Amino acid sequence: MRVEGPRYTERFGAVRINEVQKVLELDSGRARELTPYENVAVQKIEEGAIKDFEEKMVIVIPTKDEKLKLLEGVISGIPHECLILVVSNSQRKRIDRFKMEQDTLRQYCHFTRRQAYLVHQKDPVLAKALAGAGYNHIIDQDGLVRDGKAEGMIAAIFIAMMMKKDYIGFIDADNFSPGAVWEYVKCYAAGFYMSRSPYAMIRIIWRYKPKFGEGVYFRKWGRVSEVTNRCMNSLISIRTGFETDIVKTSNAGEHAMSLKLAGLLSYASRFAVEPQELISIFEDFGGVMPMACKTAAKHGIEIFQIETRNPHLHEDRGTEHLKDMLLPGLATIYHSRLCEKETKEKVLAELLQQNAINPGEEPPMPQISPPPKNIDIQKFTKVMGRHMESCSALEGK
């Protein structure tokens, strides 16, 4: 594929945030010698190079009671070399939707001869493995992993570590377009290819997120993203002293990280997880507070924002849901150790305007789980390793 090279990079301590890079060509043809200046402004990334990264990548699909056709469509878009890990929190009572997901996945893997794992978030073995390894932070009073997409993602990070993968990418299950899913993974691989640091994060930005009403309207920005980005950029601008609008992907659900980086970050519950990842990077490596990890600081943390060609077609949950997303995201910014008076005021003004808080109120403190890096992965594997066989969707493997 061909992607714009990183033309502008904003530096914040040890963090390098690259300006949005557009996909120019989904397929750039056969591998061949490049002409002298071909790879200056534009990166041609050969199929083989992309596959090398896909092989080391696990793609995590968090799902909760999504339509099976959607889930299957998403799976079908994931390049063959990636390992698929579906983390499901679908209901098992009344109608056993998890069982239906299992059947769908088994059939799919049987005919495509590929490996996929399906783990239920409320699987008691998973909770036991986490607790045994010393990570109780996402476990509820009932002894099982808490509800929430973020909690599923954290569990997936541990499983990916156990499977000795190098990269982890997330793709929501409520995506109508397998072609877009395919492109996300290509962008993840392209980002890791371009990164000069083993501590890398790739965030997807959609060119269009169409709305279906009368006809289709190809809207460029979501309202929530716009507001969250503005506040996130304010936080960086005031700390560096230079105004910037570099961050355009505060809410990117579609994103990937090297596991090295994933192990260092702290994760917020529910819809705050994506902005919190950035906050965590800025707090730990922005240079305002002491560096959280010397090795990572030496390499630098590299963030890519890649704009896809495919529009993002996904379940529309209405405007009430938008408010649900805005508040927790802005709360992570508001309660960050980096957030000063001016940005706090900006956050409050936005929340008031959207009726997400009342005058005089503050956004609630986000619930944050600490970095996974300190977990004893051997202990986790001891409990979860054997169990994964029963989560495999490909029989005889």
Ligand code: GDP
């Ligand atoms: P949005 O796309 O950010 O508006 O949020 P969604 O409600 O669509 O959720 C994003 C993805 O996470 C979807 O694929 C959901 O099915 C999935 N999801 C939602 N809640 C949970 C949960 O508790 N556990 C897991 N594993 N996935 C969830």
Ligand code: CO
């Ligand atoms: Co969604």
